[in-house]
Amino acid sequence: MSNTVTVDLPENLTIANAESLYNELDQYISGSNDVIFSANDVTRADTAGLQLIYVFMKTLKQHEAEVSWSSPSSALIEASEQLGLKEHLGLVA
């Protein structure tokens, strides 16, 4: 049975932090753990940030690991909706 790790997403889920978040998420990409994104603090999100999360989720799903959200902020949900990524990111209530 796999363990679950919680990843705190940064306040700015934007291109400014995309590279560092990519490096951070890289350690979980093997799919040995389920991941919960704690996204309560996200105040800004953009294409680079959400695209990164999507590819991460897709990759983890291929490894049959679960990715879920913990209290996604309204800013995150709004940006994902505006980018047409809400369903892809599993942010539909």
Next chain:
Amino acid sequence: MSVDLSQFHQVFFEESFEGLDSMESALMELDPSAVDAETINTIFRAAHSIKGGSATFGFSIVADFTHVLETLLDEIRSDARPIRQDDVDLFLQSVDCLRDLLSALQSDETPDAEQSATLGKAFEEILAQDPQSPNYLTVPSESSPSGDIASRELEDSSSVKEGPEGAEEIDGPWRIRFIPGRDILRTGNEPLRILRELEELGRTCVTPIFEQVPDYSVLDPEACYLGFDIVFRDRISKSKLDEVFEWVVDESDLEIVLACHQHDAEDQGSDESGIAVSENDGWSVSFKPGEDVLRTGNEPLRIFRELADAGLRHVSAQVESLPRWSLLNPESCYLAWQLNIDAGCDESQIHEAFEWVVDESDIVVTRQVSSAKGATDAADSSSNGQEVDSISLSKSESVSVEETLESREPVSIAGGEPDSQVAIASNKSAPQERDIPKAAPAKKTSSNESTSIRVGIDKVDTLINMVGELVITQSMLGELGNDFDINCLPKLREGLSQLEQNTRELQESVMRIRMLPISFAFSRFPRMVRDLGKRLNKKIHLELIGEQTELDKTVMEKIGDPLVHLVRNAIDHGIEQPEERVEAGKSDTGMITLNAYHQGGNVVIEITDDGKGLDRSRIVAKALDSGMIQEKEAQSLSDEQVYDMIFQPGFSTAQEVSDVSGRGVGMDVVRRNIQALNGSVEINSTIGKGSKITIRLPLTLAILDGQLVRVGDQTYIFPLVSIVESLQSKDERVSRVAGGCDVFQLRDEYVPIIQLHEIFNIDADTNSLDEALMVVVEYDGEKVGVVVDDLQAQQQVVIKSLEQNYQRVEGISGATILGDGTVALILDIPGLVKLAGITHQQQVQLVSPAGSTPSLKSIA
């Protein structure tokens, strides 16, 4: 022996376009009440050269048209005939017409003979009039082309024209069903020309009717099978519409009826023009941005938010092109989108939203009209409500009315990289009818522009002289080397210093070849100001100063769009309506000045207007409203800091969004574009008196004035333009904020510190700030201190692209080779700030005066 004249075509086209540019400029300067002989001569010479060249190369359509133009100009030149304002307008339209003809010929297309024939007829009628007649100066030419009269008519719908048309009622919107005769293409009556002509008269929505189109096997490629269902959305007299179809009405099936009469009873929804609109009506936009779109700051989310105001209904992301995790570059954009926008959204709004990304993206805008309601029979049968008017956006410097309309014409895909086009093509949901066979002349012209550069012979001569000097020095050194002894050392040194000087001068001369006068960028503004002024009912005088100031060609090409944006803003938001100006005690004519000059190693461009200026209180209120600043900060902000806020994404104080500007998109992109050129932009403004925007740009992108610094055993280069000051750092002035980055107290402000050795992971001489030096640089209006071990020389460095030779590296904008052969990296300040994880918000918080505790949060 026959000579292949086609090899000279390109030169002819280039010269002709230049001639047309100077003709247009001269016409803009021309005052019919005080005609300057030299101005008329300039116009005449340009027309004469084009006529001569086109006759030589067998472009008879151009030669014939310029012949009649030249005849009239000759009479004006020899004082046999006075020139009237109407004639100037007609000449300006001739310039446009000649541009179209030449562009078509350049692209190996069939030129539109109709437009030149109409204008030619107008000139012939003028020539037939007696210039000595007492009425000549007062009665305008009746034969002005329809487009111009119509646009004036539309601007002032209450105007009553003389003659039979004056009595006719102006009405609309109209629905036109146009089924051209099968042979219409063979007779040269191109339906596209008719549709364009309609578009010149007002807003149109065209639905092609495909029902007569046969199978491919039986298709006659020269026959016309298409029909068109057209909604003309503006008010106009029916006779004007009849005129457009005058040449084809006999061989076509044509029906022009008032649209509202047709739908009164049956429609539930209607748009602003009274045209039926169903739930399914609207725009479909396929948007595949270039991979670098995020890096250039053109965030798609911002575009969608702007479109949300314009009626964006649905966004669906296409994720098929996303790479595997291991191949993902988190700063590249792999997504594409399909957008649905309300029918009520004006097409120009869509164009404007994508204005800054059109170069690097694949964008297809498709008009969707439901056939269920209100369409004519043919339109009904045409379909299930899909794809009616498919337009690919191309790079457009489009701002004026004409240009915006032009961009509605079908053009081929532009700007997209080959791979991104493949991505779109392979996408199932991309519209099928994206490709429109007609090539876009504008696109071709722009690609031609970048292929050649016209260089003054004096520059080439200087270059040859320099090379001559270099050869002399080289042979002197060679001789010295053949027979060298220690006594020759002073002579060797002298020779080397001579070589250094020759090399520097040669470098400067070569760089000068790439320099063009800024008039190339300025030349579009007189026409643009005139057209926009007319459209907004504002009186504006444009003054251009320093047009001969030279600037690198690449910089010039990249500064064009930001300049257009700034001038457009000045016209739309800066200059007041004449009556407002008079009330404010100003002249009713607003003044916009574009001034360019060299200052140090930079080119400075100033855009000044004497309009209403920026309203500090409104900007502050908006910033408070959007949470950009806090109440207590608002008081302490200087005017410069307040004005600087208009460069923030999405910031607009415009009370009304116009189709010219005012949606808050653009100023941030303007600044980002200027910063990408290593330039800067600042605003000064006085309420009621006007604003001045100052842009500073480097003379060239190939050479940079750099400050060499050392960190450990590595040498890095700061662009000198970004350095504010350098100082000895002192540990006691550094505050370490818990969980955040360190800040340095620089007089009365706190500056975040970036430790270069930490970011690049190298061993510095010391970890003690007391022993290090700090270079204070400015980025985005905020200061950052970069800690280095030592400051070295300042020198000009030739920039080598890292991306071309290696790959893109965050925090590094390029590399150069130093005198000792080693490679030094050139620092990219914005990238460095990003790497260090210092956000703009943090920096804003740091503006607090000394004594107060800076509040910082770590983001990285």
